[in-house]
Amino acid sequence: MYTQAMDTMAREAKGQVQAVKSAEEQARETAFEARIDAGEFIEAKDWMPDHYRKTLVRQISQHAHSEIVGMLPEGNWVTRAPTLKRKAILLAKVQDEGGHGLYLYAAAETLGVSRDELLDALHSGRAKYSSIFNYPTLNWADMGVIGWLVDGAAIMNQVPLCRCSYGPYARAMVRVCKEESFHQRQGFDALNVMMTQGTPAQRDMVQDAVNRWWWPSLMMFGPPDAESTHSTQSMRWGIKRISNDDLRQKFIDATVEQAQVLGVTLPDPLLKWNEARQSYDHGPIDWSEFWNVVNGHGPCNRERLADRVKAWDDGAWVREAALAHERKKQLRAKAA
Ligand SMILES: [Fe+2]
Ligand SMILES: [Fe+2]
Numbered sequence: 001m002y003t004q005a006m007d008t009m010a011r012e013a014k015g016q017v018q019a020v021k022s023a024e025e026q027a028r029e030t031a032f033e034a035r036i037d038a039g040e041f042i043e044a045k046d047w048m049p050d051h052y053r054k055t056l057v058r059q060i061s062q063h064a065h066s067e068i069v070g071m072l073p074e075g076n077w078v079t080r081a082p083t084l085k086r087k088a089i090l091l092a093k094v095q096d097e098g099g100h101g102l103y104l105y106a107a108a109e110t111l112g113v114s115r116d117e118l119l120d121a122l123h124s125g126r127a128k129y130s131s132i133f134n135y136p137t138l139n140w141a142d143m144g145v146i147g148w149l150v151d152g153a154a155i156m157n158q159v160p161l162c163r164c165s166y167g168p169y170a171r172a173m174v175r176v177c178k179e180e181s182f183h184q185r186q187g188f189d190a191l192n193v194m195m196t197q198g199t200p201a202q203r204d205m206v207q208d209a210v211n212r213w214w215w216p217s218l219m220m221f222g223p224p225d226a227e228s229t230h231s232t233q234s235m236r237w238g239i240k241r242i243s244n245d246d247l248r249q250k251f252i253d254a255t256v257e258q259a260q261v262l263g264v265t266l267p268d269p270l271l272k273w274n275e276a277r278q279s280y281d282h283g284p285i286d287w288s289e290f291w292n293v294v295n296g297h298g299p300c301n302r303e304r305l306a307d308r309v310k311a312w313d314d315g316a317w318v319r320e321a322a323l324a325h326e327r328k329k330q331l332r333a334k335a336a
Helices: 006-013 023-037 050-069 071-075 084-109 115-123 141-163 167-197 200-219 231-236 244-262 287-297 301-314 316-335
Strands: 272-274 279-281
Touching: 050 071, 050 084, 050 115, 050 231, 050 301, 071 084, 071 141, 071 301, 084 115, 084 141, 084 167, 115 301, 141 167, 141 200, 141 244, 167 200, 167 244, 200 244, 200 287, 244 279, 287 301, 301 316
Parallel strands: none
Antiparallel strands: 272 279
16 A cells, blocks of 8 residues: 555545655566556456556446436426327436446445445435436427437447456446437437427427537537546556547537438537538537536536435335345354
8 A cells, every 4th residue: 555644645546746665666567557557457356556447446336326316307207108108218328327327336336435435425416416406397399309419319328348457347338329219319319309209399398308418418518628636547558548538529410310301400600511621620618517516506406316225215124125135134144
């Protein structure tokens, strides 16, 4: 371990000072870097630098929290789905998100943290989750737009994570991405039905939902590269493969054409094909809105957290019953 005092470790984590390392530590770190460079997966029992472990715990747990908080805005519409078919699809999708949370908490636990610690950090407001889920879902078209844009942006972000250097996270992502692609397509399909077979009022609902979700979806890729604090080290370690701005651009380029197929207008008058770059130029993103929501002042931050805490408290009897059942089974096994 480090030979420096705690305060030095904190400063080291911010990249301000280098802790003194023994020759043995240096050799282990060099061997670790060589494995990363060779494209090898790092597994749970392998040695890894403390900062690599902490970075992964932060990222994987934030990802897990985002999956389960992400169930809330859509869960809100399960009882109001317009048809049985749409209700069954929405239920399946929300349930998938719960499953994604489960794989991700399990992946984080392989790094030596407990699920209780992670959930406590979420419920006490210390941990972050994706800010997109702090926006309200105001009409049925929001369900389609969340699938199309929010799950679409999630896929862009997560496909490169299937090649993340940490094996348990990468493997969880392979399955998650398959399910996210169903989520994206069901959203597009729901919108397409409303746009091609719906009334003018239904088409207006779709356009209204697109207007509200477009910019927050672009913010899902995180701050611009120049302001992204964790990016350089995460790229070096193979945790992150593509920069925030590059992923955002890929998303915009793919989505503009889908918007044309749907017949909706993306709310950016500066969106324009750039022949030289072979990409779409776009208008400025309001980063003050992003930071405002990240810092807890979005439209639904308090509501989402309160719902999560209530779900946790309401589920206490289930956790207690499961533990009591397990204790009984063990006693019976001993007696036999
Ligand atoms: Fe998900
Ligand atoms: Fe999803």
